[in-house]
Amino acid sequence: MSGLTRNSYESGTTFIKTLHNLLQAIKIHQENNQLVKEAVAKFKKILIDSSAGNPIDILLWRGRLYYQGEKILSGRDVQSLLQDMLDYLTQRQICGFRFHPSCMKASSAELVIFAQVLSKSVGAGDPFSWIQENFKTYNIGWVEVQKEVNRDFSDSNMRRKEIARQTYSQTVATVKEVTQKVSQQSAAGIRKARRLAQTMVDVVIQDESLVLGLTTIRDYDDYTFTHSVNVAFLSLCLGRRIGLSRILLEQLTVCGMFHDLGKVEVPKNILMKTDKLDVNEWDLIRKHPLIGVTRILKMQASRDLRSRLILGPFEHHLNENFSGYPKMFFTKKISLFGKILRITDTYDALTSDRIYRSHTLSPDEAIAWMWN
């Protein structure tokens, strides 16, 4: 059995931010400056909160920072800060720190000295040794600098990849299960879908590269289902990049999973047809957003959730100028979910094999085509 804890990776980001803040403050200001005092106080608090009697490890490995063995996410808001820390450590030829449990008792003066020693070490010939000596001189015994990383984080990476793969396959199964229930006119709940969507959000927030590889999977027996899951993941990644909240990311992911639910009523021979479709067949295809809405309305979802879930599936074939389908009479604006799904749905379709195209588009080509 594998499990997933509540996402504590955000603690890593917070820790690094606070440490970075302290190091920057010491670099620029005198130690009696108010900003330095505030930075010291914040770092002191986070040491106490994070340690709780255990050591704290910050390590640089293969160009990424790790906090307590977990890779620190490089979201847009912390990218430059993480790069700063990487440069800081690299300039000093060190790979990180281990804060011992006794760091909880470190005084403010000691924290200032810690930061000052690190700051000045960049001028030394052998910064690692210089730091060690000065820590000894000033009795800073609650922290060690690491010169080399004796750990291999591949295992934890493998574990995360395995979770991502499992999540992917479980999501395909769930989409299939719900689609079948819907086509049999049975009641369909979305508990499973939500659980999976939340897991997907956690995985992507941790490391989106884990899932982007999965979205290249194509299963031509179950094309619609893998396509739906790919769209869900791609939408989630796109949503995260633009800064949507966790709750909205979950809803967007569920939207992605079921955006093509309406295809359950389009005859398979039309979906799989290799020749050009005739007018009637296109009409049937164009109805699938409407059918999708009808199906979603029948799902066992609360009023609030349902309000969000139908937006994307209804709008994912509409362009900004309202060309596309279905036709709108009351709706005056396409929702953000609809826009995101339009992009990811098109992208996934373009990068899939098509009998009427001479070759499958690469990601660059797909983006270029969509751009033009």
Added chain:
Amino acid sequence: METPDIASDDPQLQMAKRVVTSLILAIKNYNLYPEGHENRKRSMEQFQNPLVTYLNRNGPLRLEIEKNRICFKGDEIYSETASEGNLPAIFYRDGLKWVEFQDGIQPLEIFDFLKLINKYWVLSTEPEGDLVTAFWEAEFSHINYLVSDFYWGVESSDDFKINPKAEESADRGGLEAGESIDESWRPISISQVEITPREEIQIQEMVRTEDERDVKIDFLNILLDNLIDQEEIEGWKIATEVIKEEFIEFIKSRDFKFAYTILDSLDRIYQKEKSTHTLLSEFLDDFFISIYSEDTLKSLGDHFNLSPDEVIQLKKILFLLPPGAVSSLAAIMLKTKSVHIKQICNDVIIKLSSQDIQPLTALLSSPNENLVQRLVYMLGIIRTENADQLLMNITRHSSPLVRNEAIKGLLRRNPSNLLKVFHFVDDPNDSIRRLILTFAGREKNPEAEKLLTAYIEKKESGKFEKKDLLECYQALGRCGTIRSIPFLQKMLMQPGWLPSKRLSANRQGAAMSLAAIGNPEALSVLENASRSANPGIRIAAGRALRAIVKTD
């Protein structure tokens, strides 16, 4: 519930057990008592106190979940049998392996934690979520948990088959109908797709708007567009069912603006579809009937203290309803204790009945007197052709209240209706009689004068009650003119020396009337009568004159 014997020399274990016991009690009391109840609040504190004490002394508290029991560092500290419906089973059901409380936990977190457990204690057959989805959304700062995925069964995570030659798909997902891909696309440079600072701001604004957005109106618009675009009855049925649910919720939550939007939009669709798409317009006809049922509108009755704006908005909604809504509104009007709603229903029924009186008429045969009385009142106001006739019919109603209201209505509509209803002066009900006489005597009126005079004359020769007769004379006095004086003089000056109830009543009444008329001719008759040799006449006239003096 069983709590196992714990080694008394393990204080940490004891403390953990106390925390769990208090947690179980807090959950029970949360369920038993309403929000704000003292017991609920107290038991929450009784959970918080040992928990915080534990956390302060020992750091994080992790409770390990197994089926029907909770453990602490491998030792069982709480168990229950499945039939009792228990906390470990609920946690286990949703896949929680452990739950951990951390130092710094806030009362609000504890409250939310208990609230969620209570909410998801029982799951429906196909639920929307569970404890784990709720915990995830709540994003507790000081409560961690581990979830196992045993829940998912044994789905395989094998690689998917990829066999492009054998089973290529031409699925059209993602592209416009009929569109072919021009494969001579122009490559783009990185700089073209790099987000500019301005675009960054636009994106942030989009995201901020999305977070704060109320999706109600978008949802509604999609439902309505879906309704128009659909061609299947099943699709219409589902869309309208949801629209109706939304309408009911908006009425319940006083979101009258959106409720109005629904009806107005449906009306627009109906008008648009009427001529071209008879099937949908017929469907909407039936739908409108269902939307104004009492069941749909019943939450109206619970709204008190409406603001003036809300009153206007609500009336706007109700005015859109067809006249058939009258019966539902009437029922709500009767049941509600809200003065505002009563008045609104009243006004709307009047307006809708002006369009078509039939629904209101149908209600007049209701056995509920109170209802019929109110409706009759409204009928008296409604401008419609056959209202008079309807009211006349109702004047034969068995209930005096209803008859009273019908007569009032008739008189209100047209004072000359007095001629039609005057005969109710003989009604066994006092209030009806008084109504007729009061109306007759409200101002100088030759018609009323004639009616009263004729009535008194008729009464004079038959059975009568003195009180009733005097009331007639009083009324005559108020509406009478110089034309009545000869009659009154005749009644006052009737010969007869022997004491007689009839004579006395008529003389007294006539004298009162003359005094009330009060013109010089009337007064002259009184003065002459006051000098009559007949003591009965003299007394009656004298009293009347003295009454005038007193008034003066």
